[in-house]
Amino acid sequence: LTLEERLGSYVIEGTKEGLLPDLELALKQYTALEVINGPLMAGMSEVGRLFNNNELIVAEVLQSAEVMKASVAYLEQFMEKDETAVKGKIILATVKGDVHDIGKNLVEIILSNNGYKIINLGIKVPPEQIIEAFRREQPDAIGLSGLLVKSAQQMVITAQDLKLAGINAPILVGGAALTRKFTKTRIGPEYDGLVLYAKDAMNGLDIANQISD
Numbered sequence: 143l144t145l146e147e148r149l150g151s152y153v154i155e156g157t158k159e160g161l162l163p164d165l166e167l168a169l170k171q172y173t174a175l176e177v178i179n180g181p182l183m184a185g186m187s188e189v190g191r192l193f194n195n196n197e198l199i200v201a202e203v204l205q206s207a208e209v210m211k212a213s214v215a216y217l218e219q220f221m222e223k224d225e226t227a228v229k230g231k232i233i234l235a236t237v238k239g240d241v242h243d244i245g246k247n248l249v250e251i252i253l254s255n256n257g258y259k260i261i262n263l264g265i266k267v268p269p270e271q272i273i274e275a276f277r278r279e280q281p282d283a284i285g286l287s288g289l290l291v292k293s294a295q296q297m298v299i300t301a302q303d304l305k306l307a308g309i310n311a312p313i314l315v316g317g318a319a320l321t322r323k324f325t326k327t328r329i330g331p332e333y334d335g336l337v338l339y340a341k342d343a344m345n346g347l348d349i350a351n352q353i354s355d
């Protein structure tokens with residue numbers, strides 16, 4: 143197997159044996175983020191495909207997620223850091239009913255490496271908890287993540303509840319089940335402030351930078 147194939151297969155097989163030496167090797171050719179977005183994400187997509195075909199069970203997907211998390215935790219130290227003054231404060235949450243947090247945590251790493259103070263509320267976060275955190279922290283924006291189809295609908299509900307609470311700070315949304323179109327036509331109209339869709343974590347950073355400019 144090539145190095146790239148091996149990196150993907152650690153995620154697919156859910157094994158960490160040999161992972162660290164291969165990550166070190168990969169860093170000689172790629173940036174930390176390229177390793178994540180390339181071979182590791184390719185492995186995760188394959189896990190999603192196999193799971194969808196009933197060729198993997200949840201316990202196996204969990205092991206794949208562990209490998210992805212361990213890789214990101216190791217690679218984090220090699221990511222570019224912008225040590226300039228704080229650009230803003232952002233609350234992050236995976237919406238109610240959804241436990242997927244690898245993407246959200248990647249967004250946290252990238253934003254905090256680039257001058258943002260992040261308040262990470264974790265997973266399965268109901269709107270009430272986001273509203274409470276908003277009042278306490280007074281952030282510049284709210285980031286919502288969700289991977290399940292029902293999470294897209296939960297984002298609509300969350301936006302409605304935030305509006306009812308009188309909140310109109312920009313909302314940044316992302317996650318596999320979401321599209322730009324859904325964001326624009328279904329979430330946006332339910333909210334008084336901006337609702338912006340990010341296709342990946344770097345795009346999330348670009349959008350955060352645009353908002354904070």
Ligand code: B1M
Nearest residue numbers: 190240241242243244245285286287290291316317342343
């Ligand atoms: Co789940 N799962 N899962 N899962 N899982 C999906 C999402 C699924 C598509 C797999 C499939 O069937 N093909 C499917 C959803 C189907 C649907 O809704 N139609 C699914 C399912 C069905 C489920 C369960 C229901 C399974 C079950 O129990 N029977 C269950 C749900 C539990 C729940 O949430 N209530 C479940 C559970 C799990 C595990 C716990 C085993 C594990 C998650 C572990 C964890 O996160 N701690 C897991 C995993 C790993 C996946 C897949 C395989 C991979 C997700 C992932 O981590 N990707 C996933 C299939 C897939 O996505 N291909 C799948 C890597 C990550 C870096 O990408 O999170 O997309 P992602 O983030 C991206 C972008 O989306 C974006 O940036 C990141 C890249 O830079 N982004 C943002 C994300 N959030 C953002 C926020 C932003 C900006 C950008 O701003 C705020």
